[in-house]
Amino acid sequence: MIGSARKARTMFEHLLRRSLPPREDLQRVACPVGVKIRSQSPQEIAVSIMAQFIDKRAELVYGKRE
Numbered sequence: 001m002i003g004s005a006r007k008a009r010t011m012f013e014h015l016l017r018r019s020l021p022p023r024e025d026l027q028r029v030a031c032p033v034g035v036k037i038r039s040q041s042p043q044e045i046a047v048s049i050m051a052q053f054i055d056k057r058a059e060l061v062y063g064k065r066e
Contacts, residue, residue: 002049005033030056 001008008031015026034048035055059065 001031003031003033008033
């Protein structure tokens, strides 16, 4: 799901209230909202979201940053 942090939080809270899916499964859901680069245009927003995906992939491959 792609959307704002507020939208993601609202959706997750709604799902948790209904117990769909279990909390453990919900924690695995990626909800990219983009890297905070003050993006304005759709193209800049797309770049910020892709940057977040790249960062997550690097975290999975190389581990978390110190």
